[in-house]
Amino acid sequence: MLIPALDLINGEVVRLQQGDFARQTTFASDPLPIAEAYAAAGATWLHVVDLDGARDPQQRQIATLQRLAAKLPMKLQVGGGIRQRSDLEQLFDSGIQRVVIGSLAVKEPDLVAAWLEDFGSEAIVLSLDVSIAADGNAYVATHGWQETSELTLQQAIERFLPHGLRHVLCTDIAKDGMLGGYNLELYQRLKRDYPQLVIQASGGAAKLDDLRQLRAFGCDSAILGKALLTGKFTLEEAFACWQDA
Template identity: 45%
Template sequence: MIIPALDLIDGKIIRLQQGDYRSSYEYGDNILAHLQTYEKQGAKMLHLVDLDAAKEPDKRQTKLIKYLVNSTNIPIQIGGGIRNYNDIITILDTGVKRVVIGSMAIKNSRLVKEWLKMFHPDTIVLAIDIRISGNNEKIVAINGWQEITYFTLEQIIQEFLDFGLKYVLCTDISRDGMLSGPNIDLYKEIVKRYSSIIFQASGGISSLQDIQELRCSGVQEVIIGRALLENKFTLAEAIKCWQNV
C-alpha cells in the first residue's frame, strides 16, 4: 500500500534533507488538514515522525499525536525517539497502531528483541537507514544518520528474524528528501532475500513512474512524504498507479 508521511517539529510539518536539521523545508502547521485529505483520497495507513522526540525524547509531542489519532479513522504508525518500554506504551496509549524503532536496534538489540516478544508483530516496525558503499555494502547509520556503524542491513535483519520481525522500513539515506528516485535495485535485492519480511520503501520518490517501479520490485508498502507535500502527484493518483501495476 501507499503510506503518506509527515515529519513533525513543534507542531509543524517539516521535511529534512538527508536527515539534517539544519537543512529543512517547512510546510505549515495544519497537520490535521493533510491527514484528512489523505483519508479522503484513500489512505489505509499514515506514517508520522516526531522529530522533537528524535532529538529529545522528553519533548515527545504526545498531546498532538493523541489529537491526530482521535481526529482520523486511519491507523497511524509513528517513529522518533523511542528508547524504552515506557516510550512504546506512551505512544500506543494514544491509539497509534505501530511504533517505529530505529537506533535502539543497534544500541541495545537485546532490549528490542524483548519488545518483539512482548508486542504483536504488527506493532513493531524496524527502521534501518543505510549508506551504500562503493562495493554495495549496505552500512547502517544511526542517531539521525550522523553516526555510521559497522553493521550491515543484512546483519541486522538476520539478527531479528527469529524474534518475530515482520516489518522493516528501509531507507537509502542518499535518496531521502532529494526527489531523485528510489533505489529500486536495493529493494529488489532485499525482497528476494527476505521473503518473510514486509518491506516499507522510503526515500527519493518523486513520480508515478517511481511507484510503478517500486511495485514491480516486490516491496509491499511505500512511504511518501515530500512528493505529496509538493504536489508532484496526489495520493489518489499514487494509489491508482500502485493498484494498476
C-alpha cells in the first residue's frame, strides 16, 4: 500500500527538513484539494502529521482534521502530540481511523501498551523515528527528533508485541525530506525479524526505483510526502510501479 502524506501547520501543507521547524517549506494553503487528487489517483489512506499538535497538544488542528475526514473518501491516520487518552478519543470522534503515536511510546510505554489493548491493533500506529549509530544499531529518537533515547528499535518493538502491536511506521531521520532514497537495509531487517508486522517505510523516496527496491523484499507500505509535493513522480506513476514490482 502506498500512503500519501501531508504535514500541516496552521491548516497549511508544509514540509520540514529532518524535523527542523526552521527549515520549513509551505506548499499549499489548503490540504483538501491535494488530498482529493490523491484519492482520485487511487489512495485509500492519507497520513497526516499535525505539527501544531506536536508542539502543543492544545493547538491541535481539529477543525482541519474534521474537515478532511468528512470530505475525503480516504481513511486517515493522524499523528502529532498524542499525550493522553482524551487525545485519541478526540481524534477517533473526529472521524480518524488510526492514531500515530511516537515519543510517548518511549516515555510512557505502559500507557501506550494499555491503549493498544483497549483500542485494538488496527487503531494505533507506532511511529519509531530512528538514528543509526556507529555501532549499526537504530536508536529511537523522541520530541521531534530533538532527543535520541538509549532504546533500540528492536527493544521498542518487542516491548509492544505482547499487547497486539501490528502497525509500525519507521523513519530513518537522516533520510527524511532529503530525497536520497530509503534506508533499504533498515526495512529489510524489520521484515525479516518481524514478518507479522505491517511496516510503513517513511523518508527518502525520490524516484520510482526507490519504490521498486522497497517492494522487492516485501515491505508492506510506503509513506510518500515530499516526492509527490515536489513533482519527483506522480501518485499514479507510483501505484503503477508498486503494483509491477
